Amino acid sequence: xxxxxxxxxxxxxxxxxxxxxxxxxxxxxxxxxxxxxxxxxxxxxxxxxxxxxxxxxxxxxxxxxxxxxxxxxxxxxxxxxxxxxxxxxxxxxxxxxxxxxxxxxxxxxxxxxxxxxxxxxxxxxxxxxxxxxxxxxxxxxxxxxxxxxxxxxxxxxxxxxxxxxxxxxxxxxxxxxxxxxxxxxxxxxxxxxxxxxxxxxxxxxxxxxxxxxxxxxxxxxxxxxxxxxxxxxxxxxxxxxxxxxxxxxxxxxxxxxxxxxxxxxxxxxxxxxxxxxxxxxxxxxxxxxxxxxxxxxxxxxxxxxxxxxxxxxxxxxxxxxxxxxxxxxxxxxxxxxxxxxxxxxx
Numbered sequence: 001x002x003x004x005x006x007x008x009x010x011x012x013x014x015x016x017x018x019x020x021x022x023x024x025x026x027x028x029x030x031x032x033x034x035x036x037x038x039x040x041x042x043x044x045x046x047x048x049x050x051x052x053x054x055x056x057x058x059x060x061x062x063x064x065x066x067x068x069x070x071x072x073x074x075x076x077x078x079x080x081x082x083x084x085x086x087x088x089x090x091x092x093x094x095x096x097x098x099x100x101x102x103x104x105x106x107x108x109x110x111x112x113x114x115x116x117x118x119x120x121x122x123x124x125x126x127x128x129x130x131x132x133x134x135x136x137x138x139x140x141x142x143x144x145x146x147x148x149x150x151x152x153x154x155x156x157x158x159x160x161x162x163x164x165x166x167x168x169x170x171x172x173x174x175x176x177x178x179x180x181x182x183x184x185x186x187x188x189x190x191x192x193x194x195x196x197x198x199x200x201x202x203x204x205x206x207x208x209x210x211x212x213x214x215x216x217x218x219x220x221x222x223x224x225x226x227x228x229x230x231x232x233x234x235x236x237x238x239x240x241x242x243x244x245x246x247x248x249x250x251x252x253x254x255x256x257x258x259x260x261x262x263x264x265x266x267x268x269x270x271x272x273x274x275x276x277x278x279x280x281x282x283x284x285x286x287x288x289x290x291x292x293x294x295x296x297x298x299x300x301x302x303x304x305x306x307x308x309x310x311x312x313x314x315x316x317x318x319x320x321x322x323x324x325x326x327x328x329x330x331x332x333x334x335x336x337x338x339x340x341x342x343x344x345x346x
Contacts, residue, residue: 070226072216075244082188083245089316091228091242093208098232100206102126104168106175114141114220115178115213118162121232122200122207128169135159135172142179142221142259150251151182156261158185162211162225164193167200178213178222179259181249188245189225191313191342196229198341199238199303206232207239214244219256222247238302241316297332297345299323306332311343 107116
């Protein structure tokens with residue numbers, strides 16, 4: 001009986017409270033939204049939300065790699081140069097993608113376990129502060145451990161970072177490592193990676209950087225990599241390139257379906273030796289040049305680097321930043337220029 005009385009008392013109290021609230025609204029003229037906001041505030045909310053969504057969408061778009069529609073049918077056959085220019089060496093980044101917002105995006109492996117696109121806004125913040133860690137546990141598609149005496153470093157294949165460790169500090173990231181020849185790694189990709197690294201370190205600017213391995217059908221080994229980069233703050237004056245690097249090794253026949261390979265014999269060996277000796281003699285020749293001897297140099301007036309004629313990196317310099325001069329290396333260094341690490345023009 002006592003429990004029933006308490007229930008009735010609670011019901012009466014609730015009824016009385018509801019009656020008082022209704023009366024208060026009648027006498028004070030309550031209006032507006034349930035959360036106490038005015039109709040004007042309520043009307044503003046959707047617009048504010050839309051603007052916020054648009055800003056978020058823009059940020060997301062800038063951080064999303066565009067579909068790489070480069071076709072192998074558009075790439076000329078390898079003919080001795082480690083790379084070729086694509087679309088006049090002009091990168092294909094829309095204005096919305098040229099941002100200073102920090103990001104790193106590594107595409108998921110495809111259904112065959114192959115790397116897709118790596119897309120990074122390279123800056124001082126993305127660069128490593130520690131030595132590179134071990135990557136030996138990663139076995140990219142097509143991987144083989146094989147040696148040839150005529151290959152620089154002996155090993156045919158390297159675990160090639162799509163975005164170099166010196167640019168993003170990535171170590172054993174399977175979404176950023178492909179099976180690449182020593183030639184691809186050192187002669188093809190490295191000069192451009194060094195150029196970007198040097199530029200960022202010297203300016204503190206950002207560089208939008210995108211690399212996509214290009215496969216043919218279901219092959220396990222990429223035929224090459226498509227590399228694009230553009231500096232943001234100066235709108236490409238410092239860094240601007242769009243190239244395709246060949247995943248080949250002079251003197252070696254490669255089966256791209258599975259990574260098998262064999263030396264092509266005397267002709268291949270001499271071809272490889274020729275390529276190696278050419279690079280070696282160029283470097284040796286450059287190294288033997290005396291600092292006081294007048295030579296023709298290519299200057300990058302934006303980064304403050306000077307190069308030998310024929311240096312791969314000199315070809316990537318934007319026309320407005322490129323200058324040719326005949327002088328001595330010592331004179332250029334006195335003017336504040338520093339020698340290219342790739343061609344060693346001193």
